[in-house]
Amino acid sequence: MLSSLGMNLHRSLLALLLALGLSGCATTARKTDTTTRVERPATPAPAAQVTVRDEGNPSTSDEALAALASAPIYFTLDSATLTPEAQDGLERLAQALRQRPQARVNVSGHTCELGTTEYNLALGHRRADIVRTYLVRLGVEPQRIAVVSYGEEKPMDEHALEKNRRAELSVRQAE
Structure with a gap:
């Protein structure tokens, strides 16, 4: 018994x-997609948003760099995989950056509010890091690219969660 x-x-x-x-x-x-795969999935998304802050004199080459701006890189729920359109935009950006060795890039990773704060910070970092990894593979020196994760802290649109699952790029010209 x-x-x-x-x-x-x-x-x-x-x-x-x-x-x-x-x-x-x-x-x-x-946490199924925790790798930093750089493959071309079937889901389309807009190319990278690029903001150029030029502390010197603007030139036509800086305007060309600014012309790469269109929209943030969007990700699907719980994903850090680049879409073909995002890869195309990053390829154009990498080419422009290789021609401007003084330019620096900040990549910020963002998530929607789903998930815990800790998980969202980690996912935002993975998103920013996959963008950095892709740019490095395309020939941009790693020391020129900084990454930061804001997780769910800086939503683009509190009513459209899919707009918050993104990475944003900010390009500046060093002096």
Whole structure:
């Protein structure tokens, strides 16, 4: 009888732990796409937003760099994978940056409000880092690219969560 009671208690504890583990997973965002893959998925998105701050005299080459601006790089829910359109925009940006060795880039990663604060900060960092990694693979020196994650702290649109799942780029000319 005692061993039967112990066995039932063991099964009950195992079931309770399993239920707690599953319920904990339901309250946080899935962490399935944690790699920094640079592949071309089927989902389209706009190219990178580029803001140019020139502390010197503006020139036509700086205008060409500013012309690469169109929109933030958008990501799907719980993803840090670049779309083909984002890759195309980053390729044009990398080409412009290779021609301007004095230019510096800041990449900020953002998320929607789903998930915990800690998870969103990590996801925002992965998004910014995938952009940085892609630019480095295209020949931009890593020391010229800074990344920061704001997680859910700086939403673009509080009513359209998909607009908050993004990375933004800011390009400045060093003196």
